[in-house]
Structures are given as structure tokens and as C-alpha cells.
Amino acid sequence: MDNHEGCLYRNQLGFYMILRAKYVMPDSRTIIENGAVAIQGSRIVDVGLYPTIRKGGTPPIHDLDEATLTPGLVNAHTHLDLTSSANSVQRTPKFTDWVFQIVGKRTPSAIGPSVRQGVQQSLAGGATTVGDIDGTGGSAQILRDTPIRKVVFCEMLGFSGDSNYTGLARLATYLGTPPVSDSLLTPALSPHAPYSTSADIYRQCVASGLSICTHIAETKEELEFLSSGTGAFVGYLEAFGISTAGWHPPQTTPIQYMKTLGVLQKKSLLAHCNYLTDADVTILAESGASVVFCPRSHHYFYHTDHPIKQLVDRGISVAIGTDSLASNWSLSLLDELKFLARTQPCIRPETLFDMVTCNGAKALGLEQVGRLEKGWQADVIAVQIPNDSRPVIEQILDSSSENLLTVVGGKICYTSNRRNSSV
Numbered sequence: 001m002d003n004h005e006g007c008l009y010r011n012q013l014g015f016y017m018i019l020r021a022k023y024v025m026p027d028s029r030t031i032i033e034n035g036a037v038a039i040q041g042s043r044i045v046d047v048g049l050y051p052t053i054r055k056g057g058t059p060p061i062h063d064l065d066e067a068t069l070t071p072g073l074v075n076a077h078t079h080l081d082l083t084s085s086a087n088s089v090q091r092t093p094k095f096t097d098w099v100f101q102i103v104g105k106r107t108p109s110a111i112g113p114s115v116r117q118g119v120q121q122s123l124a125g126g127a128t129t130v131g132d133i134d135g136t137g138g139s140a141q142i143l144r145d146t147p148i149r150k151v152v153f154c155e156m157l158g159f160s161g162d163s164n165y166t167g168l169a170r171l172a173t174y175l176g177t178p179p180v181s182d183s184l185l186t187p188a189l190s191p192h193a194p195y196s197t198s199a200d201i202y203r204q205c206v207a208s209g210l211s212i213c214t215h216i217a218e219t220k221e222e223l224e225f226l227s228s229g230t231g232a233f234v235g236y237l238e239a240f241g242i243s244t245a246g247w248h249p250p251q252t253t254p255i256q257y258m259k260t261l262g263v264l265q266k267k268s269l270l271a272h273c274n275y276l277t278d279a280d281v282t283i284l285a286e287s288g289a290s291v292v293f294c295p296r297s298h299h300y301f302y303h304t305d306h307p308i309k310q311l312v313d314r315g316i317s318v319a320i321g322t323d324s325l326a327s328n329w330s331l332s333l334l335d336e337l338k339f340l341a342r343t344q345p346c347i348r349p350e351t352l353f354d355m356v357t358c359n360g361a362k363a364l365g366l367e368q369v370g371r372l373e374k375g376w377q378a379d380v381i382a383v384q385i386p387n388d389s390r391p392v393i394e395q396i397l398d399s400s401s402e403n404l405l406t407v408v409g410g411k412i413c414y415t416s417n418r419r420n421s422s423v
């Protein structure tokens with residue numbers, strides 16, 4: 001049974017659907033040859049050998065032939081509302097110059113097409129879940145109508161004076177009527193960054209009890225600003241009419257500043273963490289917070305080496321994000337994983353795969369996501385691999401691997417042209 005619409009229809013009625021493939025990889029360390037995943041409604045009801053699962057009934061079967069079924073990938077940090085800005089942003093190593101190019105791009109008329117394009121590109125690239133930063137408050141409603149799983153972090157800004165009051169008022173309004181969660185959407189908050197967001201806003205975001213994502217330790221200029229109150233971010237804020245005159249820099253590192261504000265906790269996702277001291281890493285290891293590394297965005301801004309290996313060695317949970325298309329070459333998390341593998345050869349492939357699956361789910365506070373397991377969410381992808389003599393996990397990281405099929409919550413959301421032409 002390869003009729004896409006037929007499977008979708010039957011599945012919504014509660015019928016079983018079976019995905020069969022040469023390999024099933026329920027997690028980074030387990031391989032089942034000639035395996036299958038049985039799905040009912042939005043959940044996985046069985047994972048195992050195909051002949052065994054097939055005996056359970058005669059449901060519609062999607063045979064993915066020589067592909068490998070894996071958990072859907074989790075893109076823990078992106079900004080889908082910037083997808084359509086990709087072609088109008090010039091690459092520059094100076095972060096504040098890049099930000100000035102972004103300002104004004106997220107107009108109300110641009111957000112809808114941008115977010116929808118971003119979702120389609122994400123699904124095609126193997127992501128079944130995104131942690132999306134909603135920069136305007138307009139993305140959540142658009143995302144609600146899309147089939148991808150998402151944690152939507154509403155961005156909060158406001159540094160001092162009027163901008164701080166405006167930010168606090170916006171936060172109060174949001175907390176008064178937050179977006180309603182549903183089976184695919186979880187509302188959350190993103191106090192933007194320590195150079196743009198006041199201590200009060202950070203504290204109130206933490207007090208909300210929602211998951212939090214903040215951009216932290218991203219640039220050397222941020223370190224200077226928090227250490228001495230000088231540097232590029234002074235001019236950046238003044239360009240927006242925001243004064244730093246009454247602000248007293250904490251004279252600490254960004255991570256230590258976040259600790260004083262109560263931000264370092266299990267429900268926190270720390271985006272970037274490009275520049276850390278040894279003391280910062282120790283604080284992170286004790287906090288239970290997750291770090292999200294954006295490998296190609298990191299490369300885009302010409303940053304020096306990321307301390308990802310050090311974080312892994314200290315047991316810190318690292319997730320992976322694409323960041324936005326305004327600082328990346330695609331929104332494909334499979335592409336991101338391949339780039340990560342090429343540039344971090346000292347980290348085991350299994351550990352890298354965990355970062356784009358179970359670690360991402362943990363970072364976003366999602367339960368029963370990130371593995372193929374009975375009772376868990378039916379978020380599955382089918383990756384075409386070279387089928388050579390290497391371990392399957394290494395073949396998934398091969399430059400030629402390709403996502404053929406994306407299933408979110410038991411619904412087929414993407415089928416590649418290669419797959420369509422073979423049906």
C-alpha cells in the first residue's frame with residue numbers, strides 16, 4: 001500500500017499504518033534489520049522485525065525499501081519568520097551589522113509566507129519538531145495550522161527606560177493570554193539576549209514557569225558589554241534610541257550573569273554558548289540547562305572553535321539548531337548533522353545523532369519524543385543511505401544521505417520527489 005492519501009485518511013480514523021524498511025534505528029545505538037514501525041493515530045504501537053509486526057494485522061504498509069527509519073529530527077533553535085529574508089542579507093563577521101540588516105524584515109505580510117516556507121523546508125530536511133523563536137508574536141497563530149511539532153518561544157525584548165516598560169507590558173499581556181497549547185504546539189518564552197533584555201524581564205520570564213530560550217555568550221562583543229559596559233552593543237542600543245547611561249554592567253561572564261538571574265535551570269535552553277570560560281562550563285554542568293549549538297550559523301559568523309566537545313565531556317546536554325535562513329544555507333537539520341559530523345570528527349556519531357533527536361526533545365521539554373518506542377509520538381523519518389559496508393549510523397552522516405519521508409504525529413507531512421517517482 002503506497003497510496004499517500006489513503007494511508008493518511010485511514011490513519012486519522014484510527015487504523016494502523018506500518019512503515020517498513022531495510023533498517024530501523026529506534027535510537028542511535030540500536031539497529032533492526034528488515035524492521036518496521038507500526039503506528040496508530042498519533043502514536044507508535046510497535047517497533048521490531050517486519051515479519052513479526054506484519055502478523056499483527058493487514059494494515060496499509062509503506063515500504064521504504066532500502067532506506068533507514070529513524071526518529072524525526074529536532075531542530076532546537078530556529079527563526080522561521082526570517083525564512084524569506086534569506087536572499088537580502090549580506091554575510092558579515094560583525095554581528096551588530098548583521099542585526100541591522102534584519103531589522104524591519106518581519107513585516108505582518110511577510111511573516112505568514114516566511115513561516116510556512118520555513119515549515120516546509122524543515123520537514124523536507126528531516127525535522128519533525130522545531131523550537132521556533134517568534135520574533136513578533138505573529139508566528140504562533142501561523143504555526144498552529146502547520147503539521148510540524150513546535151515549541152514557540154515568544155521573544156521578549158526591552159533593555160532600559162521606555163523599551164523596558166514596553167517589554168514588561170508586552171510580557172504581562174502575553175502571560176495574561178498565552179497561546180493555547182495543543183497536541184503539536186507548546187508555548188514558551190524567549191528573553192532575547194543580555195544586551196537587549198533587562199534583568200526584570202529575565203526574572204519575570206523565569207517566574208512564569210514556562211520553558212525559556214535565550215541567546216547567550218554568542219559574541220565577543222557581548223562579553224565586553226557585560227564585563228565593562230563598552231563596545232559595539234553601546235552603539236547598537238543607541239541606534240534604537242536606547243540609553244545605557246543608567247545601566248551597571250554585571251562585570252561577569254554572560255553565563256554567570258544568567259546564574260544570578262535564575263535563568264540556569266532544567267527548563268532553560270541556552271542558544272549558542274560560543275564563548276565560555278572553564279568556570280562557565282562547570283556552572284552549566286551543575287545547572288541541568290541545555291545548550292543548543294548552531295554549527296553552520298556559527299561558521300557563517302566566522303566564530304572561533306565552539307567548546308562543544310568540552311560540553312559533551314562534562315555531561316552537558318547539547319542540542320542542535322539551524323538558526324534562521326538569514327545566517328545559514330538551508331533549514332535542513334540533516335544537512336546540519338552532516339556538517340557537524342564533518343567538523344567534529346572527535347565526537348562519536350551516536351552522540352551527534354542524540355543531539356538532533358533525544359537531546360533536542362529534552363531541551364524543548366518534550367516527553368516521548370526523540371526515540372522510536374512503543375507509546376511514543378509517531379515522529380519518524382526515512383533516510384536513504386548509500387547501503388555500503390559502514391555502520392548504518394555512519395552512513396546516515398554521509399554527504400549523499402537523503403530524507404525520503406517525514407511523519408509527524410502519525411501523519412505523512414513530506415514525501416521526496418525521489419520517493420514519489422519510485423511509487
Ligand SMILES: [Zn+2]
Pocket residue numbers: 077078079133215271323324
Ligand atoms: Zn537565534
